[in-house]
């Protein structure tokens with residue numbers, strides 16, 4: 001900006017233009033909720049994340065995926081200012097996590113992986129305390145605490161000691177805590193772990209609702225959850241970003257290079273030879289089934305769909321064909337493809 | 345202000361924890377016995393010490409005093425590190441210095457509460473015997489101010505020890521050793537036979553025993569005041585730095 005100002009001064013441009021530039025600058029900055037550049041963290045010689053780069057724009061619900069030990073929690077801990085990065089920068093809502101940590105912390109609702117609470121406090125008391133700590137005081141404190149108790153179904157346990165709560169309820173208190181100051185950005189590290197199926201559904205719905213007004217970064221190992229609620233998926237593997245796209249696009253990417261399955265009754269070798277000869281088929285696996293039918297799996301090029309040819313082939317040779325379909329690709333497959341390919 | 349929110353939680357944490365009540369109970373037993381022993385000694389015959397002096401200068405008094413400090417401070421930081429609550433605490437928009445001061449303040453508050461009942465002993469004593477407990481308010485005030493000063497210093501040592509480790513037992517052992525060492529350094533005069541005058545001067549400068557002895561006779565000296573306040577500040581400063589740098593080591 002300084003440069004722009006000097007440049008404009010030299011050019012003799014009007015103040016008006018300068019202000020316009022500043023406004024544009026502010027707007028683009030405001031659109032970005034998280035900006036991470038070259039983020040690296042090394043724990044006592046062990047590298048957890050290496051040169052992470054990504055951005056999250058306002059209003060996104062981003063699912064942060066990766067195998068165990070990939071560095072999800074590490075990244076989230078840096079973003080929530082719990083610990084500093086070894087190198088690289090990260091900013092939240094335009095504030096740097098290292099140098100403007102309190103500005104960042106007052107805008108982030110963070111739910112750690114292991115929700116640790118004070119066992120001697122009561123739920124109500126704890127939430128009031130946390131709200132006050134985050135600068136929510138007076139009447140608003142009461143309002144917010146009531147609101148999050150409602151959202152996280154904590155009404156029945158509000159007078160209970162936290163030490164006496166079950167794991168799922170403690171998890172809910174953790175979510176309520178993250179929400180209590182109505183933060184711009186929610187960072188949730190495996191929020192649904194330990195919840196019962198009804199609660200999981202409720203929390204997902206909650207996250208989806210919250211996503212209308214907040215930006216959310218959540219990590220999880222439940223891939224169907226990501227497909228249901230996230231507008232974008234960020235896959236991290238061994239400390240590096242391996243993929244960043246919408247769930248559909250990721251699935252699509254694998255599907256195009258994906259496969260076709262068919263069940264045909266024929267002699268195995270002959271069938272195999274005929275299938276491989278089809279255009280676009282790179283590999284054909286023929287496995288006998290219990291009832292004498294053959295299960296065929298075809299790997300194809302991205303641009304070919306050999307289903308029609310398979311049907312015609314079967315008809316021409318007089319082979320009975322009882323099933324023909326495209327492989328259903330789930331995010332699970334994508335995840336496996338992305339995170340395991342790199343290991344080999 | 346965040347500081348008061350934090351302080352309130354620290355104080356409540358003491359009174360909600362069973363350990364604190366056990367400490368309080370045994371501490372009362374100890375000081376009660378100490379008081380009784382003091383009065384019994386005075387009962388045996390004429391003596392030149394007052395009951396205040398007798399109370400604040402016995403082995404029971406010092407034993408209880410030194411033992412209770414690590415018990416009060418060991419949980420301050422270590423418990424939060426161990427339980428993991430430090431993560432939610434430090435990701436809230438709080439200042440590091442507020443956290444340190446609130447924890448220290450909570451410990452100091454509990455320390456003061458521990459000694460409040462002993463005031464009652466003296467009140468009852470003067471009611472029953474119709475004697476002013478100390479003969480004058482000087483020794484009384486002196487003894488309690490010195491108690492507070494030494495307590496503030498020792499608590500700051502405990503605070504530092506707790507900030508250093510996630511293990512409460514280690515924190516307690518560290519602060520206990522440090523405090524005992526300091527205390528016994530002040531007793532050097534009793535151990536070294538042919539002590540020189542300068543060495544005696546020096547030891548008396550940091551001898552808690554002597555400070556308390558003088559204060560409970562009603563003698564005011566500004567040197568211990570400066571000594572304890574500055575050391576407390578130094579140890580709190582160290583605590584603050586240790587606490588901050590722990591994040592970098594994580």
Ligand SMILES: Nc1ncnc2c1ncn2[C@@H]1O[C@H](COP(=O)(O)OP(=O)(O)OP(=O)(O)O)[C@@H](O)[C@H]1O
Nearest residue numbers: 043046048066067068069070071072073074075594
């Ligand atoms: N406090 C620590 N000290 C040393 N190494 C650590 C520490 N915390 C994490 N690590 C290491 O950093 C790497 C990344 O860990 P991280 O907790 O970020 O993984 P994650 O993606 O959250 O995994 P999970 O899915 O199991 O939660 C791992 O190799 C882990 O062993």
Ligand SMILES: [Mg+2]
Nearest residue numbers: 072073074113
């Ligand atoms: Mg994790």
